[in-house]
Amino acid sequence: xxxxxxxxxxxxxxxxxxxxxxxxxxxxxxxxxxxxxxxxxxxxxxxxxxxxxxxxxxxxxxxxxxxxxxxxxxxxxxxxxxxxxxxxxxxxxxxxxxxxxxxxxxxxxxxxxxxxxxxxxxxxxxxxxxxxxxxxxxxxxxxxxxxxxxxxxxxxxxxxxxxxxxxxxxxxxxxxxxxxxxxxxxxxxxxxxxxxxxxxxxxxxxxxxxxxxxxxxxxxxxxxxxxxxxxxxxxxxxxxxxxxxxxxxxxxxxxxxxxxxxxxxxxxxxxxxxxxxxxxxxxxxxxxxxxxxxxxxxxxxxxxxxxxxxxxxxxxxxxxxxxxxxxxxxxxxxxxxxxxxxxxxxxxxxxxxxxxxxxxxxxxxxxxxxxxxxxxxxxxxxxxxxxxxxxxxxxxxxxxxxxxxxxxxxxxxxxxxxxxxxxxxxxxxxxxxxxxxxxxxxxxxxxxxxxxxxxxxxxxxxxxxxxxxxxxxxxxxxxxxxxxxxxxxxxxxxxxxxxxxxxxxxxxxxxxxxxxxxxxxxxxxxxxxxxxxxxxxxxxxxxxxxxxxxxxxxxxxxxxxxxxxxxxxxxxxxxxxxxxxxxxxxxxxxxxxxxxxxxxxxxxxxxxxxxxxxxxxxxxxxxxxxxxxxxxxxxxxxxxxx
Numbered sequence: 001x002x003x004x005x006x007x008x009x010x011x012x013x014x015x016x017x018x019x020x021x022x023x024x025x026x027x028x029x030x031x032x033x034x035x036x037x038x039x040x041x042x043x044x045x046x047x048x049x050x051x052x053x054x055x056x057x058x059x060x061x062x063x064x065x066x067x068x069x070x071x072x073x074x075x076x077x078x079x080x081x082x083x084x085x086x087x088x089x090x091x092x093x094x095x096x097x098x099x100x101x102x103x104x105x106x107x108x109x110x111x112x113x114x115x116x117x118x119x120x121x122x123x124x125x126x127x128x129x130x131x132x133x134x135x136x137x138x139x140x141x142x143x144x145x146x147x148x149x150x151x152x153x154x155x156x157x158x159x160x161x162x163x164x165x166x167x168x169x170x171x172x173x174x175x176x177x178x179x180x181x182x183x184x185x186x187x188x189x190x191x192x193x194x195x196x197x198x199x200x201x202x203x204x205x206x207x208x209x210x211x212x213x214x215x216x217x218x219x220x221x222x223x224x225x226x227x228x229x230x231x232x233x234x235x236x237x238x239x240x241x242x243x244x245x246x247x248x249x250x251x252x253x254x255x256x257x258x259x260x261x262x263x264x265x266x267x268x269x270x271x272x273x274x275x276x277x278x279x280x281x282x283x284x285x286x287x288x289x290x291x292x293x294x295x296x297x298x299x300x301x302x303x304x305x306x307x308x309x310x311x312x313x314x315x316x317x318x319x320x321x322x323x324x325x326x327x328x329x330x331x332x333x334x335x336x337x338x339x340x341x342x343x344x345x346x347x348x349x350x351x352x353x354x355x356x357x358x359x360x361x362x363x364x365x366x367x368x369x370x371x372x373x374x375x376x377x378x379x380x381x382x383x384x385x386x387x388x389x390x391x392x393x394x395x396x397x398x399x400x401x402x403x404x405x406x407x408x409x410x411x412x413x414x415x416x417x418x419x420x421x422x423x424x425x426x427x428x429x430x431x432x433x434x435x436x437x438x439x440x441x442x443x444x445x446x447x448x449x450x451x452x453x454x455x456x457x458x459x460x461x462x463x464x465x466x467x468x469x470x471x472x473x474x475x476x477x478x479x480x481x482x483x484x485x486x487x488x489x490x491x492x493x494x495x496x497x498x499x500x501x502x503x504x505x506x507x508x509x510x511x512x513x514x515x516x517x518x519x520x521x522x523x524x525x526x527x528x529x530x531x532x533x534x535x536x537x538x539x540x541x542x543x544x545x546x547x548x549x550x551x552x553x554x555x556x557x558x559x560x561x562x563x564x565x566x567x568x569x570x571x572x573x574x575x576x577x578x579x580x581x582x583x584x585x586x587x588x589x590x591x592x593x594x595x596x597x598x599x600x601x602x603x604x605x606x607x608x609x610x611x612x613x614x615x616x617x618x619x620x621x622x623x624x625x626x627x628x629x630x631x632x633x634x635x636x637x638x639x640x641x642x
Contacts (some may be wrong), residue, residue: 014369016041016081018155018176018188021070021093021638023607025101025151027108029404030419031639032627036069037093039151041081042187044329050088050500052078062515065151068182075640076606083285095607099392099635100134100157102147106408106415107388111136116367118161120169121359129171130157130393132613132634135171137183138359138385140374143460145385146183154178155183157613159390160201164477170210172200175213177221189321190206194226195219198576204239211257218249220258235271237287243277246325250274254284262307264297275315276320283320285310291322291332302336312355317362317378323353329366340377342366347382348373352629369393389415392613396631400437401623408629409434409446410635416469423458436472438479438511439624445479447472452479452497453489463490465497471508475515476528482506487517487526501530508581512546523553535562537569545582552588554579555617559590574602585622587641593617596630596639607640 023035039049049061049070057080060070070079070093078090097105103112113133120127125140134149134157149157152206158174170181176190177200189212190198196217204211210221213236220228230252238250246255250272254263266272266284270292274285284292290304291313305327312323320332320337321559328343328351341353348366355367358376366373374387389593390396390408398409405418413432420427424444443456449469454461467483474480479490480500487509499616507518515526518541525533543554551562559572559579581591588599596605605628611617614632621629628639 010114015086016044016047016083016088017192018042018154018190019081019088019091019155021079021091021152022150023075023093023095024069025104025147026097027105027309029105029406034072035095036071037073037079037095038067038069038079038151038153038315039064039079040066040185040609041068041083042565044083047083050080050082050087052080057087066186079496079552081545082332092606094150094609095640096609097603097638098157098443098609099132099152099390099637100147100158101151101609102408102417102636102638103133103391103415104147104149105390106417107386108147109143109145110386110388110391111145111147111371112388112391114371114387114391115369116355116372118568119355119357119359119365119367119372120162120164120364121357122164125163126359128166128616129162130156130392131160135159135162137373140383143383146616148180148183152183153190155181155190157279160199161203163203163205165205165210170203170205170246172203172212174199174202177203177210177599189221189226196229196232202236202239202250204247206241206257207245209258211247211249211308213237213239213251216252218260222272228258229516231255234374237271238273238275240275241277242275243282244380248275258605263294265294265299266292267299273311274313276315278315283313285313285322287311290324291336293336294364298331303330303338305330305338305453311353312357314356314358314364316356316358316364319377321356321364321377323356323367325354326352329353329356329364329375331375342375342377343384346380347373347384349376349384349387387565388415389413390636392635394635395433395618395633396614396629396636397433397435397618398437398631399623399636400439400444401625401631402439402626406623406625406627407437407446410631410636414446424455424460426460427453427455429460435469436481438472440474440477441478445472445474447479447481452481463496466499471506473509473511473515475509475526476513478509478528478628480509480515480526482517487515501526501532506539510546510582516544516546516551518553523551525564533570535564535567538562539569542579543582545584545588546589547584547599552582552584552590554582554590572602573599577641581616581627582618583620583622585626585628586624589620589622589628589641591617591620596620596628598641605639605641609637609639611637613637 050057075095118129128136137146156175157171161172171178179187189469197214199215202213217232227535234251242248254266282294287309291302293302309325331339349371350368352369370386395411408415438445445452446453488497503519521534553560615634
């Protein structure tokens with residue numbers, strides 16, 4: 001067809017397609033700065049890998065294959081792939097660690113993402129699609145987890161669906177469709193190849209045709225080419241075998257493929273997520289009307305409760321089971337009554353269930369918003385796969401380096417990278433959310449929303465906070481805490497937190513010889529005895545950080561520098577954007593809404609992971625070893641400067 005020839009014209013070019021360069025996943029903190037850079041592309045004959053040195057490109061690998069290493073490169077060196085003497089564009093490798101990578105480093109035997117989108121059973125376990133946590137292969141016997149992400153060739157750590165077809169595994173990601181042969185990514189499709197959208201969220205394989213459902217449209221792929229596109233104005237949520245030897249597409253209603261005509265009885269206003277067939281009847285899962293019973297072209301309500309959202313259906317041991325969102329995992333009788341509801345009380349990782357599919361006979365793979373489980377429902381036996389405490393989907397807030405280890409604080413408590421000293425091992429008992437981590441003399445302070453813990457010489461002491469904490473800092477040899485409206489500090493003599501000076505609208509606090517605050521539209525310095533000094537010339541500060549004898553002040557429209565002695569304030573040129581946070585070590589950094597820049601040059605940190613995977617960005621930190629951390633509502637990222 002003419003449209004196909006135009007949309008797939010890129011295939012006529014020998015230029016290597018979908019080139020990705022990612023620093024390999026480290027196995028320990030010691031390997032952060034000594035990682036190989038691996039390159040991936042669509043295999044299309046002999047290739048070579050080149051690295052830019054000054055104005056020249058130097059060959060580092062001849063006869064390269066996807067997944068080969070370009071060597072141990074500097075974080076901001078450019079690399080490219082050359083096929084038939086046609087080079088790809090040069091690109092900077094992704095050198096930092098995204099939430100998926102941080103989670104793997106924190107707990108390599110745990111899942112790197114909390115939210116399970118899809119499960120594809122295999123003979124020895126299952127492939128698991130994690131929203132932002134990449135792809136995982138789990139072994140049902142050993143409970144081991146083998147993670148796959150960008151470092152293994154996937155175009156994105158956002159994995160929405162997975163299908164196994166013989167030796168081939170198809171992976172739907174947030175940046176295209178990937179094909180894996182065994183454990184190696186060999187091909188990627190995106191909009192340049194004819195997909196209607198790069199966000200692929202549903203997969204199906206039928207009669208040699210691969211169907212890819214996207215956020216805007218449905219594509220069929222045959223022999224490596226996009227053959228047809230339909231439903232361009234629709235979001236496709238499911239692709240399942242129908243009861244008429246066709247593939248059915250769940251979108252606005254149900255449609256039979258390949259023609260795409262509506263399935264009689266299902267209203268076009270319904271978003272369909274799954275179907276399950278029995279002789280003479282079909283059960284349909286929807287996100288607004290629960291489960292429908294479709295029989296002879298007529299749909300009637302079968303079961304509905306709570307949010308009325310059902311995302312998956314499966315027959316497990318002969319019984320119909322529904323993944324019913326916040327209603328948990330629901331076993332249904334043939335008449336539509338509830339036989340049993342399964343949730344956390346029954347051993348599942350969560351009461352919110354997104355996926356269920358039969359694995360070994362009589363057992364179900366259950367995907368939740370907090371991990372995976374293999375459940376033998378008849379006998380009430382549930383085996384969960386634990387989620388890493390630094391997994392994608394868990395908000396981060398603070399980092400603290402201690403010897404060869406790093407403590408990460410977040411919404412769910414503490415994650416540990418490396419081996420904590422024996423005297424600090426009980427620190428992991430602190431409960432989230434954590435808002436700050438600090439060292440003060442020989443003690444480690446963990447500041448939570450309602451309590452603060454002091455860990456010293458193996459002893460953990462807990463102190464109540466007289467407020468709900470949103471931030472903390474160490475200054476003037478004391479721990480300070482704010483709730484955004486007031487300040488308190490720890491009084492060592494009294495052994496409790498006491499009120500500090502009266503301030504209002506505290507946007508940020510930072511430590512140093514004195515406590516620096518962004519408060520009430522000005523910067524206020526607070527000394528050890530609570531005396532304050534106001535600096536009113538700043539421009540509505542959002543964050544502060546002392547560095548090199550001056551104070552950096554972030555605002556809604558850029559960055560300022562405050563001289564504490566004279567009170568003079570100057571604007572730093574080159575930046576006219578809101579500053580989310582500031583952090584300092586040997587170098588100063590500013591966190592913007594979508595990236596991190598060095599101060600005062602305002603140059604972006606090259607090779608950084610895509611920070612949009614963190615959701616809304618919360619903060620920035622430089623630990624005592626110089627590692628640069630970014631925190632967001634969905635996890636942590638480690639930048640290449642660290």
